Amino acid sequence: MSNKKRIFQLIFITIVGCGLVHSGFNTQVEAASSISPSLSIGLPHEGALKNGEVLPSTGDGYRLMQTARDRRARFGVVELVQLIKQSTFRVYLNHKGAKAAVGDLSKRTGGEFEHHASHQNGRDVDFAFYILNVKGKSISSNEMIPFDKNGFSIEPPMKYRFDVERNWALVQELAESHKVAVQWIFVAGHLENLLLEHAANAGVSAQTIARAEQMMKQPSKNSHFDHFHIRIYCPANDKPHCKDFGPRWAWYR
Numbered sequence: 001m002s003n004k005k006r007i008f009q010l011i012f013i014t015i016v017g018c019g020l021v022h023s024g025f026n027t028q029v030e031a032a033s034s035i036s037p038s039l040s041i042g043l044p045h046e047g048a049l050k051n052g053e054v055l056p057s058t059g060d061g062y063r064l065m066q067t068a069r070d071r072r073a074r075f076g077v078v079e080l081v082q083l084i085k086q087s088t089f090r091v092y093l094n095h096k097g098a099k100a101a102v103g104d105l106s107k108r109t110g111g112e113f114e115h116h117a118s119h120q121n122g123r124d125v126d127f128a129f130y131i132l133n134v135k136g137k138s139i140s141s142n143e144m145i146p147f148d149k150n151g152f153s154i155e156p157p158m159k160y161r162f163d164v165e166r167n168w169a170l171v172q173e174l175a176e177s178h179k180v181a182v183q184w185i186f187v188a189g190h191l192e193n194l195l196l197e198h199a200a201n202a203g204v205s206a207q208t209i210a211r212a213e214q215m216m217k218q219p220s221k222n223s224h225f226d227h228f229h230i231r232i233y234c235p236a237n238d239k240p241h242c243k244d245f246g247p248r249w250a251w252y253r
């Protein structure tokens, strides 16, 4: 074989070889996609989303907030979208038709999001709290309203009350979710206290209360007193592309 031919053969093998490695990677991604069409890539604060599922503007138990619609922040992994629909539907069924106001998920292909440090790979969603008016009637809100330690709105002052019964009902749905594994429910410590106190008085099982207590966390001072931020773990089919960050709860191991 001439030198020229040998070089040509070498180049050919290199190109085909790379092609095979490349298509091997794609096959892996597609295999994951055939089970779960969406794919969460990387970390919540440094990641991307492939084939994100869109959350419809309204469902039986929720409405997507106008801000999320305007920002087109309504995409998540299939598992997150399912969790939102199912958990809010159950609160709606069991608590006289209350509708949750759902805030931002991720953008269509994920990645950096100017309004959030995370929400990058389809595993984060914000919820405005369920609220009551001064007469104790459940009302729908299209805003994120901050609440104090007594459950009264800070802005506008005293106009609304934190609907501890329905907010707890949502937390309970998330804490008892088996199909989709929930890592965090970010919420202010003073509101977590109201929720846990309500749960104990309502006779909720010690196991559910303990799980909810682990999931609920105020990530930084003066944060999350006007909304819940929920984060789910990487769906099993999305690994190893998807990366979890932080503790994994014992009951999901």
Ligand SMILES: [Zn+2]
Pocket: 116, 119, 124, 125, 126, 228, 229, 230
């Ligand atoms: Zn958030």
